[in-house]
Amino acid sequence: MAGNVKEVSDSNFQETVLDHSLPTLVDFWAPWCGPCRMVGPVVEELSVEFDGKVQFVKLNTDENPRTATNYNIRSIPSLILFKDGKVKDMRIGALPKEQLKEFVQSNM
Numbered sequence: 001m002a003g004n005v006k007e008v009s010d011s012n013f014q015e016t017v018l019d020h021s022l023p024t025l026v027d028f029w030a031p032w033c034g035p036c037r038m039v040g041p042v043v044e045e046l047s048v049e050f051d052g053k054v055q056f057v058k059l060n061t062d063e064n065p066r067t068a069t070n071y072n073i074r075s076i077p078s079l080i081l082f083k084d085g086k087v088k089d090m091r092i093g094a095l096p097k098e099q100l101k102e103f104v105q106s107n108m
Contacts, residue, residue, distance in 0.1 A: 004047035008057045010066040017057060018085040023108050024055040028071070028078040030062045035094035036077045042097045043079075046104060054104055081107045 008016045008026070017024045027043050029036035040058075047056035061068040061076055071080060071087070079095070081088045081104065088107045095103065 004051055005044055005056045005058055008059050008064075008067075010064040013059070013064075013067045017055075017082055020055055020082075022053065022055045023081060023083040023088065023104075024057060025104060026080045026082065027056070027058045028061050028068055028073045028076050028080070029058055030060060030076055032062075033076050039077045039079070039094040039100070042095070042100055045097065046101060049101070050104060054108060079103070083107065 005027075006016065017026060025043070025046075027036075027039065029040065043056055043058070047054075050056070059067055061073055071078075075092050077094055078090065078092050079100070080090045089103065091100070091103055
């Protein structure tokens with residue numbers, strides 16, 4: 001992964017996302033998903049803008065079905081913001097940069 005976005009998996013989700021001290025935006029995606037490929041660069045850009053304030057991670061739903069099922073992911077891309085180990089808010093679909101930025105800022 002380029003930039004500040006980390007890949008997470010079923011095996012390290014607890015440690016990387018739920019136990020992390022910063023709010024964390026999780027991008028639930030899959031390689032075959034066109035809208036996911038559109039939102040990916042936006043997530044990368046925001047990871048640089050919010051460096052040190054919000055952690056950004058991606059979870060491939062094809063390779064990590066347990067976590068996707070745990071959070072009821074039925075449509076991708078799904079973007080969930082976690083804070084203090086809990087779901088703070090969620091958006092579904094490829095959001096434009098300004099909308100995604102506003103989503104992150106309003107949930108920090």
